[in-house]
Amino acid sequence: MITLKLIQSMYMFVIVSGLMVLVILLYLRYLTNRAFKVQLKMVEANSECNYDIGLFLPRARDLMRKAEIDDVFYDITYGEKTLSKPGPKHRRVITRKVTRPDYSIGLGIVTVSPRGYQRYIYMIIFETLFLLIEMDLLMKIKVANDALYNFSRLQAFLLHDVKNVTQFIKGLLYNIARIGGAEREHRFVEYLRESAPALSVRTDKILATLEMGSEKEGDEEEAEEVDVPSMIRQLLDLYGMKGEVSGEGSVFVNKHKMVTVLDNIIKNMHEKSASEPELECHASVREEGETVTAVIYDTGSPIKDIDRMFEPFFTTKKSGLGIGLFQAKHVVKKFGGNMTVANTDRGVEFTITLMKGAPPATLALEQTS
């Protein structure tokens, strides 16, 4: 009888306690959900701001208000730039400062609620913000460093070529003043004739490198008829490479740029032949309707990471810049064609597909008249 009475009196108490626990659980769920939403929105906002901390921080501050974080203050330094927003002196704050060689981050938040259980939620949001800021900074520093590094390499390459051309001109000026007799004169002209193809390839390369990325859409280009097999043959001779060129095909393109495309491929093979002396370079050209396809292949070893060969600044050579093949593909695409590379049974094979194109108006007129 007593037990029954006890159960009757406890019944209400159990129900009330259960309800209280449920309410607390629901409240905590609401708080964590809110925190997760704020976190997700912060990640999205960072991406929308294009990982620019200056734009991102005010937005982060607005978002964090929804999670009862009253304010954000910071003192961030990277490169020559400083972003700073001083914080309050006597309020409830969570802060952290990290100093690394390339940057320093001081970050703090002002919280509204003093309650202990909220602290973990504040910490999670604070850590997310800190990580996002650090990631943005590292990304910025890496991009800047990479650009500087690549720029200095590009400059070194151009300098090498330009110095040689300048040295050539100095030699030329000295020699012109001292040609002497007919026999020397004849020899001088002979030397110039021998030098001309190499010099032309070098200056084309310098120009193409400097012009890369600076072309505007719709730029008028001087197109002329280029006999593809004969251009390949000339380059093979220039590099003293063994190999045969078969087939026929000509395209109407900018000749200097076409030289750059083929030179970059054949030069690559020539460099490879330094460690593989037996290496030969063959090519076949085919003209079908409106397209001309040139296949250039070597008889050497396969190339590792061949899928990355057209990536700018990707190189397998210690002293390489990794711009040559990227440049070649870029030019071919500008011509409206395509270029691929693959390791095949016979060697490394480049395939260039080009649209035959039309002769420029003036040339067409001359031909018809």
Next chain:
Amino acid sequence: METILLTEDDVALRAQLRFALEERFEVLEAGDVRKAINLLGKHDVTLAVLDLGLPPHENTPDEGLRLLHYILENFGIKVIILTGQKTESAALEAIKSGAFDYLVKPASIEQVLFSIDRAILFRDTERKLEEQGLAKITFGIEVGKGLQPAREEAEKNIILKVLKDTNFNVYKSAKLLGVKRESVYYFIKKFGFRREDIDDNA
């Protein structure tokens, strides 16, 4: 007539240099290290003009420095560097290795010719001095480390030179150096000289 080995990978520039030099010298041309070594083996080259940025690494001085070391170790002729590699480390390494001159492109042809004439003058004078029993020995030391290492380095170089000149004849070497034969044996052991090494370098 002097025979100059011109190692330069730029065909156009090489032709101009050749034209400028061949009035006074016999000129051999090489575009890479392999060709240069081949020519050195076949001809009696008396002087070398060398570019450092050679294929397949035109943008680093590595190939040129490799050839420089090879020439100096095996032929002991004067080498003039004519290069676009303006890095301090490349110049330092070339001069430390024993290059006679270091010209940075673009250099005037007069400068190149002047340097060649000076190299010939130095070589001839050194030869004359050698005939008189005066040998010029160059060696590098770190000044901060005191006199002992310098003394040892000088000793080592002199003994090595005399051993080379006498074709590793200890008796003749001792006589030339004015020391006992035992002392020569002592130095050979101390510096770890081996006949094969000396013969290889000769």
